[in-house]
Amino acid sequence: AEWSAAVRMVRELASGGRVLLICHVNPDGDALGSMLGFALGLRSLGVADIQATFPGEFEVPAPFAAMPGLDLLVAAGEAWADPDLLIIFDVAAESRLGALADRLDRARESIVLDHHASNTGFGGVQLVDPHAAATSVVVEQLLDRLDIPLDRGIAECLYIALSTDTGSFRFDMTTPRVHEMAARLIATGLRPAEISRRIFDSRPFGAMKLFADVLARAELEPGAAGGLGLVWTYATLDDLARHEQRPYVLDALIDPVRCVAEADVSVVVKQVAEGEWAVSLRSKGAVDVSAVAVALRGGGHRLAAGFTGYGTPSEVMATVRDQLNHQTAI
Ligand code: 5GP
Ligand code: MN
Ligand code: MN
Incomplete structure (x- = not known):
């Protein structure tokens, strides 16, 4: 029921409406990658009015400076006050939304995509899977239900998200399904070695x-x-x-x-x-x-x-x- 409600809300946007995507403060690879990957998916669906942002200091960490979809980012201060749809990524609790938490009351509708066991159950429609290795796993499922194909840009975002939260496919929740998803992402032509070097193996x-x-x-x-x-x-x-x-x-x-x-x-x-x-x-x-x-x-x-x-x-x-x-x- 939650999935079909989310699909309906997103489909309605394709015919007009402003969608604001937000993730947690001090965003990591999963927060940014899930959010921007889905934002690119919305764009390919024909949604015209898309903003993506996060609370706190408006700074994209250097490892993510080449992530596709960054052009959809705006500073939190410029984000619409009353979007038609609010979509929240990788956020376990409202406190992780900082000054953007007010959008929960001001948006017409909201969807939460997350995978934290400690998720408090805030927001409208909740797509929360504590068994998912990353929020990007939930994002891929929603893109699939929306019949949005994975292109290379979307795939790069989701790959960065998946590889960060699984510690490059080493951690606990690295299941066969995680590797199957990675295979689908890599099949779009992205280069895992290049991405890994940028994300994990490069620092000043x-x-x-x-x-x-x-x-x-x-x-x-x-x-x-x-x-x-x-x-x-x-x-x-x-x-x-x-x-x-x-x-x-x-x-x-x-x-x-x-x-x-x-x-x-x-x-x-x-x-x-x-x-x-x-x-x-x-x-x-x-x-x-x-x-x-x-x-x-x-x-x-x-x-x-x-x-x-x-x-x-x-x-x-x-x-x-x-x-x-x-x-x-x-
Ligand atoms: P990290 O140590 O990499 O910052 O975070 C590890 C995990 O703990 C992540 O899933 C992150 O979302 C969560 N986490 C880190 N700091 C906080 C916090 O202050 N509040 C909450 N609710 N979760 C946090
Ligand atoms: Mn995170
Ligand atoms: Mn995560």
């Missing part, structure tokens, strides 16, 4: 030096998380300034940290303002870090989650250890 020299500083102060706590082990580090605004780097370069910092063999749980605490930190949590399996994040007013998936912490890095980590003790005691 200064970012490498920044990572070196931040990784050098990492701490290992073998007894934490019920004896499963915890590894963590933090990065400050001063670290960013010293190496002249943008905040988004720190999105990749969790990757070397989560590789530490002696710890099941890894944490990176990233300063966003005085006393305010964006916290990334990863688990290798035994610990549900989404439960930890939700308890601290964040969200995410069982093995990858996040929240906003306050105080000093040690104070933030104290709240994480508390929640980990609570989780591992159950």
Whole structure:
């Protein structure tokens, strides 16, 4: 029923109407790729009035600077106040919509496409599949139901989304269906090696030096998380300034940290303002870090989650250890 309602809403737009597409603050590959891939699909369907945007600082991270469909992006401040249809991508909770959350009340209709286990069920029509590896999996299904064929531009967006959220097809939800979808995307002619290099294997020299500083102060706590082990580090605004780097370069910092063999749980605490930190949590399996994040007013998936912490890095980590003790005691 939800699918047919979504299809009807989108079809109605083809004969006129403004559609606003939004994704979460600090967009990652899945947020941007799902949103822009669907936006390109709408354009091929003949929808004339399309805007895509996200809340917070209006900056597209360099790894995504060549993503197709970027011409449909507008700054949040320029986004229509009362679109006919609002479509929301990769957003688990209204709080991730920042100043754009008001569009939920002001849009005539809304559709949410998402895959977070912690999705709060906000919005009108909900296409939320917690078993999907990425929001782009849900996007592909909706494009299919709308009979919108995958062209290379759409496919590149969805491929970037799928490969980011599956960690290049390494993570938990990398099912046969995920590889089948990847095959359909690659069949449009896109170049996986080129895309992977752009998205994962390219960063400024200064970012490498920044990572070196931040990784050098990492701490290992073998007894934490019920004896499963915890590894963590933090990065400050001063670290960013010293190496002249943008905040988004720190999105990749969790990757070397989560590789530490002696710890099941890894944490990176990233300063966003005085006393305010964006916290990334990863688990290798035994610990549900989404439960930890939700308890601290964040969200995410069982093995990858996040929240906003306050105080000093040690104070933030104290709240994480508390929640980990609570989780591992159950
Ligand atoms: P990352 O650590 O890569 O920023 O995020 C990992 C996962 O946790 C993503 O699925 C992301 O959507 C979710 N997440 C990260 N930070 C937050 C947050 O502050 N609130 C919520 N609800 N989810 C978050
Ligand atoms: Mn995301
Ligand atoms: Mn996602």
